[in-house]
Amino acid sequence: MSGKMSSMGGNNRIFVGGCIAVVLAAIALMTGVRTDYVFNASYVVLQFIVLASAWNILGGYAGYVNFGTSAFFAMGGYTALFMIKMFNAPLLVQIIAAACCTGVLGLGIGLISLRLRGIFFSIATVAVAIVLETVILNTDYFGGAKGLQMMRPEPIAPFTSYDTMLFFVMVLMAISAVAISRYIEQSWIGRGLRAIKDNEEAAECVGVPTLKLKLIATVVSGALMGAAGAPLVMYMRFIEPVSAFSLNYSVSALAMPIIGGTSSWIGPVIGALLLGSVQQIVTVTISSELNVLIVGVLLVFFVVVAPDGILGLVRKLRTKNSAKGDAKGGAQ
Amino acid sequence: MSTLLSIAGVSKHFGGFTALSNVNLDVAQGERLGLIGPNGSGKTTLINCVSGALKNDAGSITFKNENLNGLAPHQRTRRGIARSFQIPRPFHSMTPVENLAVPLEYVTYRGVAHKHDIKGEAEAILRDMGLGDKMHAACAGLSQVELRKLELARAMAARPALLISDEAMAGLSHAEVDEVLAILFKLSGTGITIIMIEHIMHAIMRFSERVVCLDAGELIAEGVPTDIVKNPDVQRAYLGA
Ligand SMILES: Nc1ncnc2c1ncn2[C@@H]1O[C@H](COP(=O)(O)OP(=O)(O)OP(=O)(O)O)[C@@H](O)[C@H]1O
Numbered sequence: 001m002s003g004k005m006s007s008m009g010g011n012n013r014i015f016v017g018g019c020i021a022v023v024l025a026a027i028a029l030m031t032g033v034r035t036d037y038v039f040n041a042s043y044v045v046l047q048f049i050v051l052a053s054a055w056n057i058l059g060g061y062a063g064y065v066n067f068g069t070s071a072f073f074a075m076g077g078y079t080a081l082f083m084i085k086m087f088n089a090p091l092l093v094q095i096i097a098a099a100c101c102t103g104v105l106g107l108g109i110g111l112i113s114l115r116l117r118g119i120f121f122s123i124a125t126v127a128v129a130i131v132l133e134t135v136i137l138n139t140d141y142f143g144g145a146k147g148l149q150m151m152r153p154e155p156i157a158p159f160t161s162y163d164t165m166l167f168f169v170m171v172l173m174a175i176s177a178v179a180i181s182r183y184i185e186q187s188w189i190g191r192g193l194r195a196i197k198d199n200e201e202a203a204e205c206v207g208v209p210t211l212k213l214k215l216i217a218t219v220v221s222g223a224l225m226g227a228a229g230a231p232l233v234m235y236m237r238f239i240e241p242v243s244a245f246s247l248n249y250s251v252s253a254l255a256m257p258i259i260g261g262t263s264s265w266i267g268p269v270i271g272a273l274l275l276g277s278v279q280q281i282v283t284v285t286i287s288s289e290l291n292v293l294i295v296g297v298l299l300v301f302f303v304v305v306a307p308d309g310i311l312g313l314v315r316k317l318r319t320k321n322s323a324k325g326d327a328k329g330g331a332q
Numbered sequence: 333m334s335t336l337l338s339i340a341g342v343s344k345h346f347g348g349f350t351a352l353s354n355v356n357l358d359v360a361q362g363e364r365l366g367l368i369g370p371n372g373s374g375k376t377t378l379i380n381c382v383s384g385a386l387k388n389d390a391g392s393i394t395f396k397n398e399n400l401n402g403l404a405p406h407q408r409t410r411r412g413i414a415r416s417f418q419i420p421r422p423f424h425s426m427t428p429v430e431n432l433a434v435p436l437e438y439v440t441y442r443g444v445a446h447k448h449d450i451k452g453e454a455e456a457i458l459r460d461m462g463l464g465d466k467m468h469a470a471c472a473g474l475s476q477v478e479l480r481k482l483e484l485a486r487a488m489a490a491r492p493a494l495l496i497s498d499e500a501m502a503g504l505s506h507a508e509v510d511e512v513l514a515i516l517f518k519l520s521g522t523g524i525t526i527i528m529i530e531h532i533m534h535a536i537m538r539f540s541e542r543v544v545c546l547d548a549g550e551l552i553a554e555g556v557p558t559d560i561v562k563n564p565d566v567q568r569a570y571l572g573a
């Protein structure tokens with residue numbers, strides 16, 4: 001694939017340039033805009049970029065559909081809560097601890113994939129979410145069903161408000177998640193995962209270490225989801241099981257990549273930007289209860305009309321156009 | 333000739349059903365071996381045990397003087413065992429070239445820092461297999477015979493010492509059988525050891541230097557093709573008499 005590899009250098013430069021542009025835009029926003037609403041809305045969208053990209057590493061690249069994103073997200077949040085209560089740990093430490101814990105949970109899910117595939121694997125992920133929620137509901141240390149209220153510490157300089165700080169942390173996290181997802185897709189790992197998705201037995205028989213690759217996918221995917229959930233405590237100043245384990249995270253994390261397109265890293269980003277923004281607008285203008293409904297309707301629409309998502313639609317249009325071009329060329 | 337693959341006392345049960353019982357078989361370096369047997373006699377099960385897709389309950393399988401027990405399929409592929417599947421299993425979201433790139437990347441050029449011209453090599457193998465005009469097509473558009481060839485091509489991309497072809501010719505026309513047979517002969521000519529599982533007797537007769545016959549999980553006969561077809565046990569197994 002030498003042709004592909006030589007063009008990759010150029011693509012990398014564009015990607016890094018894009019990331020820097022996003023960070024600069026975020027900084028401009030933080031110095032220029034003073035309304036917390038903008039930060040809160042962007043925070044949620046960014047959080048979904050992390051969750052959707054993380055979900056896609058396992059669900060999109062390897063074809064193992066995880067219905068339990070909320071378990072990883074909430075476990076990240078509760079790990080952060082533990083780190084705050086126990087050690088009064090700063091935000092960065094909370095995030096790292098959360099990623100480690102949910103990475104281990106991902107390892108467990110990966111081992112389930114040894115025995116269960118397809119819909120059975122997906123059901124197992126739902127079961128994990130239910131078990132974890134039940135455990136949290138019955139643990140007084142974490143506030144049980146009532147949840148726990150937490151005070152925000154002072155923001156760390158140069159940030160002047162905690163909201164902008166969380167926003168900036170989420171910007172960096174989203175960029176990292178997208179970069180990781182992109183790296184995996186374009187590396188030997190991604191090519192192996194794609195073979196697994198197409199036919200796992202055949203992949204194993206042509207030399208792909210399927211278990212190792214699946215474990216890489218589940219651990220990385222799980223760790224990223226947990227990291228996204230870690231700032232939840234400080235963001236809400238409060239954590240309780242029903243909202244932390246909300247179905248909305250599980251459904252959105254899989255709907256966004258499916259709507260955007262699962263075959264490439266950009267799909268989940270497109271899906272999250274689109275769906276996340278729609279959700280934010282609906283929350284403000286109508287009601288937040290409508291969110292899940294809208295996600296559901298859009299999901300059904302895309303699964304029926306464009307199963308390969310927006311990326312698939314774009315690709316189809318492109319090949320149609322190039323076919324037209326060929327036809328013209330051939331007529332001469 | 334030295335022994336490449338040695339199957340010793342291999343048994344396999346599915347619940348109470350005995351699919352293989354105490355199978356002993358040595359395959360020599362460079363040999364062309366035909367493996368025959370009625371439907372359900374355990375041929376695919378035996379090669380699943382060799383390729384690692386199934387774990388044999390008893391006995392041992394030795395390849396290049398190394399015991400394979402406990403090795404995952406991908407590890408066996410890296411040691412030089414490749415197989416085709418009875419029902420083709422292409423990576424359907426990929427083109428044939430991309431299909432071959434997987435074993436090329438994961439086996440042939442594994443750990444090679446400077447990734448060789450994988451695309452060029454995949455194309456060369458496909459051209460060799462007579463798939464030159466479909467190299468960049470979608471797998472969905474391939475015909476049965478093309479899918480069989482792709483199975484063999486993908487197996488060959490791992491540069492195996494042993495190729496096991498599981499009914500690569502079933503359901504093909506006479507001319508297509510000859511095409512696949514020619515490919516297998518060509519591969520054999522390069523020194524690759526080949527085990528060919530097949531129901532088509534004239535193909536077995538032409539290709540094999542030696543034929544073994546499985547019946548109800550047991551090896552019941554072994555010999556040169558002309559002797560095997562005359563063997564009363566083989567005739568009984570096939571005719572059910
Ligand atoms: N995974 C499995 N679980 C249970 N039984 C199995 C399994 N795989 C094979 N069998 C049984 O073992 C027996 C041998 O099957 P196998 O596929 O090895 O036969 P075969 O010789 O390859 O037949 P064919 O010529 O039809 O391909 C059959 O009775 C089959 O039903």
Ligand SMILES: [Mg+2]
Nearest residue numbers: 375376377418
């Ligand atoms: Mg068979």
